[in-house]
Amino acid sequence: MDGSDISELHQYASFWYENHGFEIDAFHHAVAARDIDRSSRLLKGGGMPLHLRGAAGMTLDWLESLSAKELDTRPELWVFYGSALLIAGKPTGVERKLRAAEAALEGVEQDAGVMDLIGWIAATRATLASLLLTDNRDAIEPNLYEAEAALQVSETEDKTEELVGLITPAWNAGKSEPDRIDEVIVQSRLALAYLRPDHLPARTAAAWMLGVACQRRGDYAEACEAYNEVIANCRIIDHQLMAVMAIIGIAQIREAEGRHDLAAERYRKALRLAEGMPHPAIQEARMGLERVSRILEPGMKGSRIELLTQREIEVLQLIARGLSNREIADKLFLALDTVKGHNRRIFEKLHVQRRTEAIARARDLHLI
Structure with missing residues (x-):
């Protein structure tokens, strides 16, 4: 053959x-x-490009095999190239691909497809700018090489979760780095203006970064509008993590505005939606709920709810099911005194004195 x-x-x-x-x-x-023609068409994925569906490595292998001339005749492949590098956690090489895409698009009529590519380029640049924002004022000047090193720690091929983790804002983020924040806002707005309405993956990412940047700058109205677009889009594309982070962003804004009841409601909603999600950024929802709970409940002022260990959560879950200390000891193969010790530490961490209070507080904090 x-x-x-x-x-x-x-x-x-x-x-x-x-x-x-x-x-x-x-x-x-x-x-x-x-x-090449068929590969290029299939890569587009009917609205959800394949490199956004777990094929970033395969996409990069193919694009790296093509000559610059072959890519120039299909400018969208340059855009896919830059986007795939970003998803693969290799941001240092992205800008060169975006510039090549813009060069290939020069003189091309700006129909709907070309405008969508321009929007995608802007969304990708917004991500690069977002990676340069930092809350650590003692850190060395952040750069994409540091971000790339952080993204390459995990062995996963798709680095979307890691990217979200690096961009996630802190509730008390300062308003420094105005130039970088402005760059994120400009590129995100450009992306949302040019991207097709049905190009939901890129639109969702752009809206997310716009929300984060506006929140940092203190433009809370625009931030909430952007976050709400993220939440609406995520219902369609089923991107749970970004929806959770947008809800946390709104909760942080309500907290900053002093509307602690609304903040608590949003933090609880984020925790319900994030149930079972291992992403470390979810910890911010728990910490946020702690902060506002201490304000809403005067008896909690000045105290901090420590995180329960996995074993303590297991004991607490059995307490909530009505099991006695002896029954819990038998079920978990523990000594009775060990269970009593767990009970004591649970009550101390939750600042309660009896089982019913512990169960109620744990449910408020979505620990069970």
């Missing part, structure tokens, strides 16, 4: 996988068949 026969088999496989809804496999075989 010669090379042309193998290429033809890959073509058949690509068509079969596409017809059966396996777009990533279809893309893989189109690449193996060296069919």
Whole structure:
């Protein structure tokens, strides 16, 4: 079997996988068949590009195999290139691809497709600028090399969660670095102005970064408007993490405004939605709920609810089910005195004196 026969088999496989809804496999075989047009079309993914669906590595491998001339004839591939590098946690190489895309688009009529690409370029640049914001005033001047090193710590191919973690604002973030904040806002607004209404992944990312930057600058109305777009879009594209972070952002704003009851409501909503989510940024919702709870409940002023250990949460869950200390000891294979010790530490951390109070406080804090 010669090379042309193998290429033809890959073509058949690509068509079969596409017809059966396996777009990533279809893309893989189109690449193996060296069919650039088909590979390019499949990469677009019908509105959700494949590199945003877990195929960032495969996308980069293919794009790296193409010549600059082949990419110039398809400017959208330069845009995908920059975006895929970002998703793969390699921001240092992104700007060069975006500039190549802009050069390839020079003189091209600005139809809806080209305007969408311009919007995508802006959204990607907004992410690069967002990665340079920091709350650590003692840190060395932040740069993309530091961000890239942080993103490469994990072994996951898709670094979306890590990117969100680096961009997440702190509730008490200062208003320094105005130039960088302004750059994020300018690029995010440009992205939202140019992106197609149905280009939800990029629009959601741009709205998220606009919300973060406006929150840092103190423009709370625009920040909340942006966060609400994120929440609405996430219902459609099922991006739970970004929705949770947008809700936390609104909670932080309400807290900064002194509207602690609304802040507590939002923090609780974020925790309900984030149930079982391991992302470390979720800790901010718990800490935020602690802060506003101490204000809303005078008896809590000046105290801090310490985090319960996993074993303490297990004991607390069994307490909530009505089990006695002896029953808990039997179920968890612990000594009775050990269970009593857990009870004592749970009550101390939650600042309560009896079981019913512990259960109520834990539910308020979404610990159970």
